[in-house]
Amino acid sequence: MNPDGITAAVGESRPRVEGRLKVTGSAHYVADLPMPNLAHGWMVTATVSHGRIRDIDATDALAMPGVLGVLDHRNARRLNPDVAHHFGPDRSLPMLQHEVIEYAGRPIALVVAETPEQARAAAAALRVTYDAEPHDIEFSMNHPAVRPASTLFGPEADTGDLEAELAASAVVVDEVYHTPEESHSALEPHVATAWWEDGHLHALDSNQGPFGISQVMASLFLIDPERVHIRAEHVGGGFGAKTVCGAQIILAAMAAEHFQRPVRVALTRRQVFLATGSRPPTEQRVRIGADADGRLRAVHHHAAFALSPLAEYIEWCTEQARTLYAAPAIRTELSAVPLNLLPPCSMRGPGAAPGSFAFESAVDEVAERLQIDPLQLRLLNQPVVSPVSGRPFSTRRLVQCFQEGARRFGWAQRDHRPRVRREGNLLVGTGVAAVAFIAGVFPSAATITAEADGTFSVRVGATDIGTGARTALIAVAADALGVGTERIHLHIGDSDIGPAAGAGGSRGTTSCAFAIIETAKALREKLVDPARPVTASVDTTPLINWQPDEERYTYSAVFAEVTVDPATGEVRVRRLLGMFAVGRVINPLLARSQLIGGMIGGLSMALHEESVRDPITGRLVTADFAGYHISAHADVPNVEADFVVDYEPQDPSGFNGLGEIGNAGTAAAIANAVWHATGTRHRTLPISLGRVIEPAAAHDHPGAVSVA
Template identity: 55%
Template sequence: MTTTTGATTTTGAFGTARTRVEGREKVTGAARYAGDIPLPDLAHGWMVLSTVARGRISAVETEPVLAMPGVLAVIHHENAPRVNLDYMGMIGKPDPILGVFQNDRVPFMGWPVALVLAERPEQAREAAEALVVRYDQEPHDIAFTSGHPDAYTPADSPFGPAVATKGDVEAELAASTFVVDSEYTTPEEHHNPMEPHAATAHWDGGRLEVFDSNQGSTMVAAELAQIFSLDAESVRVRSEHVGGGFGSKTTRPHQVAAAMAATILQRPVRVVMTRRQMFSTIGYRSPTVQRVRLGADESGRLRALDHRSECVTSTVHEFIERSATVGRVMYDADAHYTSDRVVRLDVPTPTFMRAPGEAPGSFALECAMDELAEKSGIDPVELRVRNEPDRGPVSGLPFSSRNLVACYEEGARRFGWADRDPRPGVRREGRWLLGTGMAAASFHSGAGPSTAAVTAEADGTFTVRINAADIGTGARTAINLVAADGLAVDPERVRVVMADSDLGPAMLAGGSMGTRSWAWAVAIAVSELRERLALGGDIPPEGITARSDTTEAIGALANKERHSFGAQFAEVAVDVTSGEVRVRRMLGIFAAGRIVNPLTARNQLVGGMIWGISMALHEEAVRDRASGGLVAPDLAGYHFAANADVPLVEADWVDDPDPDDPVGIKGVGEVGIVGAAAAIANAVWHATGVRHRNLPIRPDRVLSAGTNVPEPGHAG
């Protein structure tokens, strides 16, 4: 095997805009998602979730339900087969929610307590609604507040230490000319991919086969094998088309329940989550309370960066929303203190959600930087430029590439930043106050080991096989382009076969690492194939196949700070009569490595920025203290941006080459949301003169906070 790269050979495929290879299927409705696969004799499973937030199940009254028309079985903790959760998966230890129906404990509202199986979905639904489950209820605590007495510092993890320090923050703060000390909060946020989680499971020739909606079939197949104590080869998971994931489409209770039911019934079973069920079973982003203290000298150079965040997790599993880590990359300071603490409550376990850590963390840090700019009278862009580090501010490691200043410059130029009047509250258009704001963005760029196979077919075409997942990122098209580029052939001659665990292990679509990881493996296999083809000779009927495995190459990568960066700019209008905030335009300029497909990459970056609009203005799940559950957990109660909320949002990029990086791709999935909410919040301050430190910036909050508009005559 070789660890040289094939990606440095360019034929023009890499970097040219291409429409999606599966585009025609998507616009004609031919693309089949997990819930669309027809199987003969299919039974339908409907999950029943707990209606108390803490306690024990005292009875599951199955008898009346089993007598209902079409009902086949009710699986619950008294009759479910035992499963194994003692394993380490691709993203860590399993959340105990995967151990469906294993015991009588209810750790939160919406915990799966039963699965009702019936011939038709209407019958399953009615039976699930009719199933009486009795509980011995216990008092619950779901109230997340700043400085919760039970908050603790978690152990360090592969994602980084919980606490990172450098120098003496208190001393530097005391010596600073300008000090910002503010608390920011972000609410509980939910992924809500448009396609609900769905799995269709059946046994075929002694193998468990699952048609699933997930971000990585390698991960799901391996976990299902562990959970049901099967040989790895006995499980096959496919996910040809996936209707969005954003971190939520990992191994989840629906696959386990479907596989368990298919085993019991010995017939195919489909389990589709309802939208409401998704609010307690697929993870979410923890709410955060973050205190940021910044100290700067006369010139705006940071002496102290102190960022302390608290988040929640469940009582059964620990997941940390690492909001405080973003400062470890962003800004130089003489002293750093960053910490993420967590409190266990009777709530579902949070999980990775688009730009985990960076999204809420950048809101706090980038708003604090704007407050520092205000205090010091230094332009927000200039302030950031002055605090650019030349090495990792805490790690001391070199950056693989860091072209953030170029992003600031290009963004400021295109946005018209130079003409900005820094004073807040002085631009009015009828009932609207106008303002602009900016923020910086970064997201870790990594790669996960992957295998790939590339075949030169006898008919002159090529087939790429890799267990990648296209959750809307354009991965299928990107892989096609990377292969075509390396092979120096027209992309039309390359076929990509993916999203099937039988193709061999590969990285999941997550952490902005998917395309980078897969492209790496494909590029190596392509390079190897070209060497073999260069030897000449006829291609046999079965073709010539080259394989790759990037495990070694990734392990050999030099230890550096590897990140995508970006600069976000936003203009908002705030209605002083209603408190409504409208984003008028947004521009994001990113340094995100080599861009494989400008068409889909731009779409992804813009999509991330639109998530930033939603995060800034709309998204918030409200938990009821009395019941412990969410109020109105549906798409009318949980708002994210509709089309009318989104103006012309533009994303572009600067050159971001890294000569040492064999692939050069950094990933564009998450960096687009980072800083976007802060840019909007900073623009709201610029419009109204009032800081909004609690998301979302709802009309009632804006109205209640009022404005700080200079009196006419004093406005200058």
């Protein structure tokens, strides 16, 4: 109950607080902020996939108008070679340190000039020669260099007697699935402006968590973390690509120090593709054994992904297999294959998006072989407790998602046989898939000051990359302090505020909300003293239970309807519905937008997205939006996302994150719908025209012309 008699803000649909700024062009992103005496850096990237730089001849470039200089491995300052990142040591971060090239796209020089045009022209005039060595970009789970993936996220599952259960099964699906290298493609290219003052590094950087980036930068430059100040007020999307310390800020900071003036490094779209991380390709073998009535006996999911030898990384594809369905035997394996590729980084729904495509396709194949309703198969195998750990779930409303989704979608009328619905030349099909997405919070600190004028200054190191975090956290703070949102002044996006979860792992907003709520509690205790201002700070690190008794997940059921033109191979999604159990929802308007956006990201993954590399050079062929297709307006139907009532008991407010679950599940639902439409199972993404098109003789529609 709110003591001021104000309607609770949490649970209300409210537009974004920065909405007016964003529709008038007044929201300032990093590249929009002017800086006196600014110089411009143009990044130069390696054009070989493996080898050594023989020479960088800058003679012509240095003679060009406006050019201040060129930084490369011969004159750049030394960086800490032992710097680490989320997943462990990361040798991709120390840039311009030596002549060795491990992937095409590796930054090898920075040309600095008075204007971007001058820097760009001079970069084109650099003459770089290499001693190329043989490279290896041929990904396969049977690659000789394959090794177990890092177990940073915990051990893989192995319960029951897998082979015995498979042998006893009435039906066994044993299939291999492929997903390609993909690119995050946030619309704002990575950009940073850096400058030094009195031994302090300042930077405006397009990232997903300035505090975390400041810690990595301090380690990289071997300076006191207190001397690194990074801000990211408005960020034009990230999707994981801006969780890592990017080339733009590293190079801008090096150049600003070298040339003793502020330097901006704005990556081009092409450079974003070449040099800022990707979702790695995966190959996944799934074996599922079931009884004739559809009860699962054995689940085996072995996933492999590519990474760079420069840095550890985990594409945790095997999470669905260990928690979605009950089975007496469950085994998961995760393997990594080091190749001469751009080091991958988490891309929205890391692991879960490609993993659920493989796993939920395989589950659908069990239903196909048993000729039963794939939704009933999923309902039949719901676990009561975690099938691997035996621990209970803190909340699990997946069945409600299935049931409510089925009702709205009209699933009961579905004829489960494939290729029996036609509309003119089009084949029509529907599909379903489920997701369990791991949830939790990361440590974060907040500070709240009760000001003399009755307002509250709330400081937390969150970032709003489009998630709605700013709007959501204001609502959380208002309710926690028992005042209207107009009395909350929220400050985010600044590493000086202190430790905070970045916008990643579906945990940014829940983590920062937790910190705000705990700080508000501490402040209210101090408010008995009428003196103002009064400040309270809380760091949630000691409050987080890392070994809870219950497993914490969010859930979704996604339903898709597609049409397929077998003559052209064109797949179009006609309907998309997601039902979500994601805890108590802070702002339904914004949450729904985020989930719908995620589902469209999944649609894009299912049908469009594929990074292609030239096997001869190893270079990325699809380094622009003409080559790398992401969904556009015309690809996207009405997409519906809604919530089942849910409350997360492990969170003091019942919240859970929902930033990524929309992406996962959608690709499998669409792939399953394409099977239902055509009778052909697509086990490789994207389900693009060339993979779907059928010979004319197979169209078997009245207008088909048979070819002898």
